[in-house]
Amino acid sequence: MPRRVRIKDHWAEQRIFTLRGIAAGVIVGVLLLTVAARLFYLTVLKHEYYAELSQGNRVRTDPIPPSRGLILDRHGVVMAENLPAFQLELVRELVGGTPEITATLARLVTIGLLDAEDVGSIRRTILSHHVYESVPIKLQLNDEDMARFAVHRHEFTGVDIRARLSRHYPFGPMAVHALGYVAAISEQDLKRIDSDSYAGTSLIGKLGVEGAYESELHGTRGYREVLVNAAGRPVERQGAYTPKLATRQPIAGADLILSLDMRVQRAAEEALAGKRGAAIAIDPHSGDVIALASTPGFDPNAFARGLTTKQYDALQNDIDKPLINRALRGAYPPGSTVKPFFALAALRYGVMTPEQTIFCPGHFSLPGSSHLFRDWKPKGHGTVSMRHAIQQSCDVYFYTVANRLGIDRMHDFMTTFGFGELTGIDIPGEKPGLMPSTEWKRHAYKRPAEQVWFPGETISVGIGQGYMLATPMQLAHAVSGIASRGQIFKPRLVTGVRPAGSAAVTQRPVEPEAPLTAVTADQWSVIVEGMELATGPGGTAAAATAGSPYKIAGKTGSAQVFTIGQNEKYNEKQISERMLDHALFISFAPAEDPKLAVAVFVENGKHGGSTAAPIARKIFDAFLLPDKPRSGT
Amino acid sequence: MIFDEFSPSRTRRTLTAGGRTLRALGLDGPLTGVLAIIVCIGILVVYSASGQNLKMVEHHLANIAIAVAALLALARLATPQYLRLFAPIAYVIGILLLIVVAVTGHIGKGAQRWLDIGFIRFQPSEIMKLAVPMMCAWYMHERPLPPTFKDLVAMGIMIAVPTGMIVLQPDLGTALLIAASGLIVMLLAGMQFRIVLISLPLLAGAAWGAWHFIHDYQRQRILTFLNPETDPLGAGYHIIQSQIAIGSGGIFGKGYMNGSQAQLEFLPERSTDFIFAVIGEEFGLLGQLLILTLYGVVIGRALYLAMQGQDTFSRLTGGAIALSFFVYVFVNSGMVSGILPVVGVPLPMISYGGTSMVTLLAGFGILMSLHSHRKLIGS
Numbered sequence A: 001m002p003r004r005v006r007i008k009d010h011w012a013e014q015r016i017f018t019l020r021g022i023a024a025g026v027i028v029g030v031l032l033l034t035v036a037a038r039l040f041y042l043t044v045l046k047h048e049y050y051a052e053l054s055q056g057n058r059v060r061t062d063p064i065p066p067s068r069g070l071i072l073d074r075h076g077v078v079m080a081e082n083l084p085a086f087q088l089e090l091v092r093e094l095v096g097g098t099p100e101i102t103a104t105l106a107r108l109v110t111i112g113l114l115d116a117e118d119v120g121s122i123r124r125t126i127l128s129h130h131v132y133e134s135v136p137i138k139l140q141l142n143d144e145d146m147a148r149f150a151v152h153r154h155e156f157t158g159v160d161i162r163a164r165l166s167r168h169y170p171f172g173p174m175a176v177h178a179l180g181y182v183a184a185i186s187e188q189d190l191k192r193i194d195s196d197s198y199a200g201t202s203l204i205g206k207l208g209v210e211g212a213y214e215s216e217l218h219g220t221r222g223y224r225e226v227l228v229n230a231a232g233r234p235v236e237r238q239g240a241y242t243p244k245l246a247t248r249q250p251i252a253g254a255d256l257i258l259s260l261d262m263r264v265q266r267a268a269e270e271a272l273a274g275k276r277g278a279a280i281a282i283d284p285h286s287g288d289v290i291a292l293a294s295t296p297g298f299d300p301n302a303f304a305r306g307l308t309t310k311q312y313d314a315l316q317n318d319i320d321k322p323l324i325n326r327a328l329r330g331a332y333p334p335g336s337t338v339k340p341f342f343a344l345a346a347l348r349y350g351v352m353t354p355e356q357t358i359f360c361p362g363h364f365s366l367p368g369s370s371h372l373f374r375d376w377k378p379k380g381h382g383t384v385s386m387r388h389a390i391q392q393s394c395d396v397y398f399y400t401v402a403n404r405l406g407i408d409r410m411h412d413f414m415t416t417f418g419f420g421e422l423t424g425i426d427i428p429g430e431k432p433g434l435m436p437s438t439e440w441k442r443h444a445y446k447r448p449a450e451q452v453w454f455p456g457e458t459i460s461v462g463i464g465q466g467y468m469l470a471t472p473m474q475l476a477h478a479v480s481g482i483a484s485r486g487q488i489f490k491p492r493l494v495t496g497v498r499p500a501g502s503a504a505v506t507q508r509p510v511e512p513e514a515p516l517t518a519v520t521a522d523q524w525s526v527i528v529e530g531m532e533l534a535t536g537p538g539g540t541a542a543a544a545t546a547g548s549p550y551k552i553a554g555k556t557g558s559a560q561v562f563t564i565g566q567n568e569k570y571n572e573k574q575i576s577e578r579m580l581d582h583a584l585f586i587s588f589a590p591a592e593d594p595k596l597a598v599a600v601f602v603e604n605g606k607h608g609g610s611t612a613a614p615i616a617r618k619i620f621d622a623f624l625l626p627d628k629p630r631s632g633t
Numbered sequence B: 001m002i003f004d005e006f007s008p009s010r011t012r013r014t015l016t017a018g019g020r021t022l023r024a025l026g027l028d029g030p031l032t033g034v035l036a037i038i039v040c041i042g043i044l045v046v047y048s049a050s051g052q053n054l055k056m057v058e059h060h061l062a063n064i065a066i067a068v069a070a071l072l073a074l075a076r077l078a079t080p081q082y083l084r085l086f087a088p089i090a091y092v093i094g095i096l097l098l099i100v101v102a103v104t105g106h107i108g109k110g111a112q113r114w115l116d117i118g119f120i121r122f123q124p125s126e127i128m129k130l131a132v133p134m135m136c137a138w139y140m141h142e143r144p145l146p147p148t149f150k151d152l153v154a155m156g157i158m159i160a161v162p163t164g165m166i167v168l169q170p171d172l173g174t175a176l177l178i179a180a181s182g183l184i185v186m187l188l189a190g191m192q193f194r195i196v197l198i199s200l201p202l203l204a205g206a207a208w209g210a211w212h213f214i215h216d217y218q219r220q221r222i223l224t225f226l227n228p229e230t231d232p233l234g235a236g237y238h239i240i241q242s243q244i245a246i247g248s249g250g251i252f253g254k255g256y257m258n259g260s261q262a263q264l265e266f267l268p269e270r271s272t273d274f275i276f277a278v279i280g281e282e283f284g285l286l287g288q289l290l291i292l293t294l295y296g297v298v299i300g301r302a303l304y305l306a307m308q309g310q311d312t313f314s315r316l317t318g319g320a321i322a323l324s325f326f327v328y329v330f331v332n333s334g335m336v337s338g339i340l341p342v343v344g345v346p347l348p349m350i351s352y353g354g355t356s357m358v359t360l361l362a363g364f365g366i367l368m369s370l371h372s373h374r375k376l377i378g379s
Helices: A012-044 A047-058 A096-110 A116-127 A143-154 A188-190 A208-212 A214-219 A262-272 A299-307 A310-314 A335-349 A385-393 A393-407 A407-416 A438-444 A455-461 A471-481 A522-533 A570-579 A608-624 B008-014 B017-025 B028-048 B055-077 B081-104 B124-141 B149-169 B172-188 B193-211 B216-226 B236-249 B275-307 B312-338 B356-370
Strands: A059-065 A078-091 A134-138 A159-168 A181-184 A203-206 A224-226 A255-258 A277-282 A289-295 A359-360 A383-384 A494-498 A553-559 A582-591 A595-604 B107-110 B111-117 B120-122
Touching: A012 A047, A012 B172, A012 B236, A012 B312, A047 A059, A047 B008, A047 B236, A078 A096, A078 A143, A096 A116, A096 A134, A096 B107, A116 A188, A116 A310, A134 A159, A134 A385, A134 B193, A159 A299, A159 A385, A181 A208, A181 A299, A188 B107, A203 A214, A203 A553, A262 A277, A262 A608, A262 B124, A277 A471, A277 A608, A299 A407, A310 A553, A335 A385, A335 A393, A335 A407, A335 A471, A335 A522, A335 A553, A335 A582, A383 B275, A385 A393, A385 A522, A393 A455, A393 B172, A407 A438, A407 A455, A407 B216, A471 A553, A471 A582, A471 A595, A471 B236, A522 A553, A522 B275, A553 A608, A582 A608, A595 A608, A595 B193, B017 B028, B017 B055, B028 B055, B028 B275, B028 B356, B055 B356, B081 B124, B081 B149, B081 B356, B124 B216, B124 B312, B149 B193, B236 B275, B275 B312, B275 B356, B312 B356
Parallel strands: none
Antiparallel strands: A059 A224, A078 A134, A078 A159, A181 A203, A255 A494, A277 A289, A277 A595, A359 A383, A553 A582, A582 A595, B107 B111, B111 B120
16 A cells, blocks of 8 residues: 655566566467467368358359350251340449439430330349349440440440340341241240340240240350459459469350241242231141241341330231231131031041032022022032032032031041141140030030030031131141141141251151041042142132143132121221131142142132132242242232 | 666677667667568568559558658667657647647548648657657656556546547547557556456446447447448458458468459458458468567567666556557457457558558667667666
8 A cells, every 4th residue: 555655666666567578478479379369260260161252252153145046947048147236234233223223224215225115124124133134225236326325335334335146037027927036035034934044145035936946046055254353343363363264165056947948938928928818838748837928027137126115016006917927826717728628528427429419509508497508609500529519619519518517527527637726836826726516615605505506507617617717827737638648747847956066957857647547549539639620720729820830739718707896997998908808728739749738818818719829829839840930920 | 876878889899790780770680670571571461462553562662761760760869868858748749739630630531630731641649659658657757666546547647638539539449559558558567456457347337438429430340340240241341351361361371462352352451451361361371470470579579678678767668669569469460350340450560551650660769769778787
């Protein structure tokens, strides 16, 4: 305790200091060892953990998108390829949150790079991607777009121009309904695809071959490890040392070899130009689709470039429905084109012999009924046998056939030709049409009174009217069955797949359907002869086939247009034009050794013989006379 | 007592040329050598940590030049008598400058710390790092040791006034270091351990009070230190990235200029407060242990020199300089390795930044001067 008098004792003070100093030295040593122990813990015991964190910090994996497989026609003509293009891309995490993205998109609208009405869907697409992904917001920039963005570039962070491969269709709208198209990956697409394998890819196949064979065409993405700094920017090196970074090259998608023949396809589309319709040509011995046309079409390049909402709405609301694939999705009454099939059914079930004649007074009525079913020729065809009934398309003859067969036998027989069922062609969107039966009607209607099949309904189906509906594809598929005399193949567009970097094409096997064995060779001949007569003098399609060096067997048809949408507004001229009958023609050639089966359908084309048959003729000419200039008939 | 001026000529024959030069300059050989090694390592590390920024290295060299000049000048000229005379003056000037800073201080990083006098910017709080322990040592010099309770209260006030002003700047880190340097003097002077024990609850109370007094960001730093993962991109970022740098360096390191954390700027403050993590990342555990060993040698040698002091002022000042240096080393390495909160203390003599370098080398200049200007006691 404090003493009264304290004097300085130097020795004692030095001792105090020395002791304290030594104690301090010991504490210093202990604390330094503590730090050293902590460092040992971090660098030795937890080294693996921190080494991994540090690796994750600095290396970013950038995806390298694969280049999409090419699409070639049967002769190797390129129908879809990839060309370098510039596009505008946005990286969410560099832009910021949703308000910043909205502001950025608004500024892009201001400088004229985006349309105001597209902003909503673009923003949704951006938000459905990971924050670090580069999302394309405008595809295939033209020079003007590039210049415009270059001027304002400094105002944007997280938005930049990137060079990518884009899809290009050298023939534009040609065969678009067979090929399909590619378009920007939408929100819905993201839900069904593995977004990791699509990292860096901006386009995905929609419809047609592009859609159906997406997994073959897409390929496998590669990656490139990139050194990044803390701001996420790629840098070349770190300090004095350039580290080894892994790269895996992408594997390009497989090339597809189509059954289409561009020459025939072009002939079909040129012949259909200006009309609404469809034409399908099938090799009856393999099911290969040689041509598949649906007009009007559209330019798939516009989708690969990216359509604005306005452009898309214009296509969608076009009165001619260019986006509809009429070949697969247009279910129409097949009209008289069904007659050869019902004739065959009559022979098959023995309700008619080839030479048996029917007198056609120009109308038909069921026993005990006063309702008249009229022939297209009011005066009647007189006495007709089966061959001539096909040649002249006598309705009364086929009313009689239908009456004798009954709807259920008609249904069963037509089903073996694929009516009322999907043909199974290897592209999506097909409709099954309708082949009615008593059972169908029982299920189709709710009220018992409506579920009854009336005999009169059978009569209408006999000439391809009434409830019956068929797509142009079904007609082509069915007529190929007559051409091959009972051996139908499942139609296909893709015949072979060529993996990237390989010269060898893996052929897809043809798929024969169950053969029709119940029909004899003689019976087939009767039908084919009738169809040959139809294209000869006195036949319904005589004019269209005149002067051809090969023989065409065919059958015309015209189908009444029963309904017009009550809410659609047409002008007077359009109403009358769109009320006209649909024109159809099914055929194959050469008749004696068929190489090609063709079905043509023209909406409101009036007569099969005058409108549809000449189109088929041009298709046959292009296929069968490849070296001669196409017939101008 | 009879004091004889220490005569260099007496030992001339037993010394080498280098040794003679050191004597003539008033330097201590071992201490000067180790300090030089540390400073040279620092230059190399700053070059790497700055991202090979030669401008920064030049600036660093300029700072070193000023600091070495200060060391040489003090070692040669600052005799214990001068220092004793100057200690209270420096303390008063320091207090005045702190007042000036508080009133007109240049705003830097939201805190008023810097004083701008035309050609030079410096923090008056740096003066206090030396002035406070010297003031305490000056106060105890004529008084008998161990200090009485009255002495302790007096020194407590001498420490509390500048510390409080610096806390208000606000610069908690520096304030704690200055308080520590004053406390070191009190402890070395022989403050009774039971007083330490009694004051611990008082300190706890003071800490509780301070918690409500300090700025939000300081409070956040302490909370983040306790659990860095709660805020990985905010305040916890420093601690996490620094531990990743050290841990990923392993035993041997990634190699000079190859630390990805530092070179790619994941490590914040890489050339200043967190430079120890760069050493860990690029030179590994071995590099860090080498640095700690060198620091250990410096502290040991400095304590040894202080113990040889002939009067209370010399011993207490020297001891405070040696142990303050240790506190800086411990606080920085502890913060970088994650055992102490982030308080913004540079790594002594390695971190880029002039003020701390000058203060530290000036301190060692004083320490060596106190030692070389000893008077031989006639025995």
